[in-house]
Amino acid sequence: MLWFNQIFPLLFIFTILSNLIISTNVLQNIPQKHIMLFTYIIGIIFGFPIGAKLTADFCSKGYIDKNHREILSALANHFSLPFIITYALSEQLNICSHYSIYLVSLYLPSAIGMIAMLSINKNRSLKQKIPAQGFKLNMQIVDAGIMKGFETLIKLCGYIVLFSIVSRIPQTIAQKADCSMPLSADIIGAFFETTNGIGIVCGLCIPRTLSIVLCIALLSFGGVSCMVQTKSIFRDTGFRLYRYILLKAAMSILSCLLCIILFCILI
Numbered sequence: 001m002l003w004f005n006q007i008f009p010l011l012f013i014f015t016i017l018s019n020l021i022i023s024t025n026v027l028q029n030i031p032q033k034h035i036m037l038f039t040y041i042i043g044i045i046f047g048f049p050i051g052a053k054l055t056a057d058f059c060s061k062g063y064i065d066k067n068h069r070e071i072l073s074a075l076a077n078h079f080s081l082p083f084i085i086t087y088a089l090s091e092q093l094n095i096c097s098h099y100s101i102y103l104v105s106l107y108l109p110s111a112i113g114m115i116a117m118l119s120i121n122k123n124r125s126l127k128q129k130i131p132a133q134g135f136k137l138n139m140q141i142v143d144a145g146i147m148k149g150f151e152t153l154i155k156l157c158g159y160i161v162l163f164s165i166v167s168r169i170p171q172t173i174a175q176k177a178d179c180s181m182p183l184s185a186d187i188i189g190a191f192f193e194t195t196n197g198i199g200i201v202c203g204l205c206i207p208r209t210l211s212i213v214l215c216i217a218l219l220s221f222g223g224v225s226c227m228v229q230t231k232s233i234f235r236d237t238g239f240r241l242y243r244y245i246l247l248k249a250a251m252s253i254l255s256c257l258l259c260i261i262l263f264c265i266l267i
Helices: 002-023 032-046 050-061 066-076 081-092 099-120 139-166 169-176 182-190 194-202 208-221 223-233 241-266
Strands: none
Touching (some): 050 066, 066 099, 099 208, 139 194, 139 223, 182 194, 182 208, 194 208, 194 223
């Protein structure tokens, strides 16, 4: 129900709009850095996998240099603000105040990375110029946008369900094997799928501060499910997943450190 009530309505509308924007060529004369910034902002607002999807689509259309796809998708692939505030912070962690601490912890590392990326590419232009095609809009484009929107979200739903099941496997194995480290198994399982993983972490008998830090790590890293989905979005494009994983891991570590520092200073 979480997927249907909170994720589907927001993402479905925007996936249709994004497909229309790309198919109608309205962005063909927009500078690359502006499109990259647009991708980053929309990725934060609408959440995963919009950041990766836009990056893949813009690269395929030639609006963004393909050499930037791993970095930009890692920076723009976030969970949406409503998901983080409503589900992760309020419902699971029972946090009712100081949202800014956690949001800054999550978004500041990627924001710094985005600023650096835009600064480096400030005066660069695309190596391959895009031929002007002009604006076009017809019912075929609208129909294709709707179908692509459904395809994207059905895949997302499938991955959420699949990896929610997979995330329980380490815990089940540990219980059947009478493992002496069930906590480790739970934490490992949590990193397979973030939505389910946050619930697992919040149900552990660990200090509240540690629960918060682990949830920040999960939200920043994205989990194995998000990585597989991102790779699926960029299939047959030469996307280097290891670069994406390293960037997400680095941002996750920075987010955790930042959360601890802000938590100690402000609370």
